[in-house]
Amino acid sequence: MNFDLSEQQQQFADAMRRWMAKDYSFDQRKKIIHEQGSVSNAAWATLVELGMTALPVPEAQGGFNGNAVDMMVVMGEIGRGLVVEPYLATVMGAEFLKRCPGHDDVLEQVGQGTIKLACALGERQARYDLFDIQTTATVQANGFVLNGTKTVVVHGGQADALIVSARSSGSTRDTQGISLFLIKADAPGVTLRDYRTIDCQRAADIDFVNVQVTASALLGQVGAGWDVLDAVADYGATLLCAEAVGAMEALNTATLDYMKTRQQFGVPIGKFQALQHRMAEMYMQLEQARSMATLAAVKMASPDVQERRRTVSAAKARIGQALKYVGQQAVQLHGGMGVTNELPAAHHFKRLSIIELTLGDTDHHLARFVAQPDFKSFAE
Numbered sequence: 001m002n003f004d005l006s007e008q009q010q011q012f013a014d015a016m017r018r019w020m021a022k023d024y025s026f027d028q029r030k031k032i033i034h035e036q037g038s039v040s041n042a043a044w045a046t047l048v049e050l051g052m053t054a055l056p057v058p059e060a061q062g063g064f065n066g067n068a069v070d071m072m073v074v075m076g077e078i079g080r081g082l083v084v085e086p087y088l089a090t091v092m093g094a095e096f097l098k099r100c101p102g103h104d105d106v107l108e109q110v111g112q113g114t115i116k117l118a119c120a121l122g123e124r125q126a127r128y129d130l131f132d133i134q135t136t137a138t139v140q141a142n143g144f145v146l147n148g149t150k151t152v153v154v155h156g157g158q159a160d161a162l163i164v165s166a167r168s169s170g171s172t173r174d175t176q177g178i179s180l181f182l183i184k185a186d187a188p189g190v191t192l193r194d195y196r197t198i199d200c201q202r203a204a205d206i207d208f209v210n211v212q213v214t215a216s217a218l219l220g221q222v223g224a225g226w227d228v229l230d231a232v233a234d235y236g237a238t239l240l241c242a243e244a245v246g247a248m249e250a251l252n253t254a255t256l257d258y259m260k261t262r263q264q265f266g267v268p269i270g271k272f273q274a275l276q277h278r279m280a281e282m283y284m285q286l287e288q289a290r291s292m293a294t295l296a297a298v299k300m301a302s303p304d305v306q307e308r309r310r311t312v313s314a315a316k317a318r319i320g321q322a323l324k325y326v327g328q329q330a331v332q333l334h335g336g337m338g339v340t341n342e343l344p345a346a347h348h349f350k351r352l353s354i355i356e357l358t359l360g361d362t363d364h365h366l367a368r369f370v371a372q373p374d375f376k377s378f379a380e
Contacts, residue, residue: 003294008064009073015050016077024081026344033084033200039158043085048113056091057111061104068235068300072242072293079246082347084201086116086155088243092236093117096163096180099228100219103182106161118159118185119236120150120206121229128360130165130233131175131226135208137166139222143214144168146181146189149207154358156204157194159185164208168223175226180219187211199351227305234312237359238300241293241319244355248286248326251348255279255330258345262335275333282326289322310372313365320362323352 005013024043032040047053052074057063064070071091078087094110094117097103109115126132135148146166156162162183170177183190189211194204220228256279259270269275296315302308327349331338339346356362369375 005073009070012051012055012070013073013077016052016074016081019046019050020077020081020083024083026082026347029082029084033196038196038200038202039085039155043083044113044116047085047087052087053090053113054111056094056098057107058098061107061111063107063111068238068297069294071239072297075239075242076246076249079243079248079351080250082200082247082250082344082351086118086158086202088236088239089118089155089159090116091239092119092232093159093161093163095232095235096219096228097182099231100180102216103219106182115160116155116158118153118156118162118204119232120153120156120162120164121233122151122153123149124151128364129173130229131178132173133165133167133178134172135164135166137168137179137181139168140212143212143217144179144181146183146208146211146213149205151205152203153206154201154203156185156206157192157202161185162190162206163219165225165229170223177223178225178229179222180225180228181213181217182219183208183211183213183217187213197354199354200347201351201354231305231308233359234308235300237312237316237365238293238296240355240358241289241296241315244319244323244352245286245290245293247348247352247355248289248323251326251330251345251352252279252282252286254343254345254348255282255333258334258337269333278329278333282329285322285325289319292318306372306374310369310375313360313369313372316360317362317365317369320356320365323356324362327352 054063055066055074056071059065090110094107097107106115121130123134135146137144137146162185164181164183166179166181167177168179189209191207192204194202197203259275260268262269292315296312299308299311330345331349334345337343
């Protein structure tokens, strides 16, 4: 199998890297976080100009019809550069729209960069079980009325529209009876509490109080949203895996550079064999994570749902183990400097820690992996 990037994929990666070197350095990122409300209109405009928002959008809506492998390349660069723009939230929202036809106009806006999306899926009691939904969608004459609260909605405060999961029938933890809606972020009855997360991203808790939407806001069929929700969550987890690989690669490079310059007993600490062994293990963890991220991206196109779930959970669990090892070793090898905000290493470590907790941590995905119906035969 050829693991080399295609010419177009390499062009996207090179374009991202050139932009970050010129206009999105670590110092420029700090200014965006502390002076511009954690996001930058100029940076978003550049992502649009580079074609990143159009990449996952179908050709019929003016995009490049990029698949998960194409997106893996871009997300790796985003992880390397610690980009804080609402890109992941928007492309996950676009994935919902691609799987639920009928909102081509919104997909066109995503590709053009004129709309930002966020996915309001998680709830306080649910932890990582996205089917655990207490938010309700009650049928009325002209559509639906939504009531409930969604928590830790990544970039919810920066979104123009929200993809919302709600229960239209069944009990709280049923996979049946889940409906999906596209709702304007400023719709009457929608209240957001925006805040900064420890990795300098943004998230919001969102209340829906008697939010009235028309039938056109529904994505797919009433009560049949779980399969789409599950697939898009796997898509998001796959992109997070790719972002983690990019962040770990940058962290390994920064740690190696530091070990070449930091001296102890008159020599660089990189000369010490015990520390060389740690760096070698960090490299092995990175390469194993890269392989799993690639496999997950490839399997996102599989028509076999169980295979997709199994592979994505295996990747998220393995990469969760790898990022924890790489992050902790990098911090220790940097010494006290490894946890100061003056160094990119600390920010990479924080971002990796949040990636581990987003869309299912290691324990969650290990449990999901072994719960697949064919786990026993697969293990044998």
